[in-house]
Amino acid sequence: MELHQLRCFVAAAEELHFGRAAQRLQMMPSALGRHIKLLEEDLGVRLFARTTRAVSLTEDGSVLLREGRALLGRAEAIENGFRRRLRKPQARRFRIGAIDSAAAGLLPPLLRDVRAAHPDVAVQLLEEKTIRLLPKLLSGALDLAFVRPPERPDRRIEFVPLLQETAVVALSHKHALARRKQIVLPDIADQPLIVPERRSRPHSHDLTTKLFDEAGLTPRIQEIADEKQTIVNMVAARLGVAIVPRWTARMAIPGVRFVPLRLKRGSSAGRLPLAAAWLKGSRDPVRDQVIAVLEARLKSYAREA
16 A cells, blocks of 8 residues: 555545545546555455445545544654754745736735745745636645636635725827826727636626626727736737726836726726635635735725725
8 A cells, every 4th residue: 555545545535526636636537546446456445435426435445534544644744754854944835826916916015014924934926817726726736816706606715805906997108098097988988999808807808898888888899818918918009998907007018008997986897806715624824824914904905906
């Protein structure tokens, strides 16, 4: 019996789903199934009772889960003990994922404040779309993520609403409206619009359509692009205008002006929600420290959103 086989078994036993267990271990389901089959052959017992609809533990599987957890815990303790002896103390690398506007706007002041409060915490940052960040939380590749809350939240993930980002209009600095202090939607009703692809960025895509619907106007969507950086570069090339989160202005792309968008009083259509997300039920003292700093300074961060 190998430790890797045992880790595969424990993951599958805890998830009772081979696909989720494989995702958690960042391996192919077929490879996980192969390791568990070898383990069953080595021990001469069946560990799982499988049907077309469900997976459950046999009596032998329940015994091995209890003893396997203890064995893996002991192996991990031995490994960590030797690592502490052989290596100098190093800062814990805390892995954060963030959508592009949060990476540009929220993360710089937050990480500055985290470093001031907890200088021993080293952060590794990944900038990606929400649809790519959430699977990384589930697999354990990320400890915390700042995302747009999905329409159908995964119950395995904890989502905590943080703030609402303000919409602004991105225009070429040569555009006739670029020197305005504010823009209203009728000003750009006849302008070619550049919007994100809805499948990958539903909130940002719907931001434009909902704003125009609320104003009783029809958006003239000319271009669709996947990345926010690409959209803003297309604006700089005078291919159209775009409605984007205000923090996008911190990308500082030459040739683009970001002008505030004035909406009807009481309108909420021009806001984009931002949430913190992590694996539900997980314990992480470093994450708790980061969240504590975030909660203490959230009003200050929100004023800039």
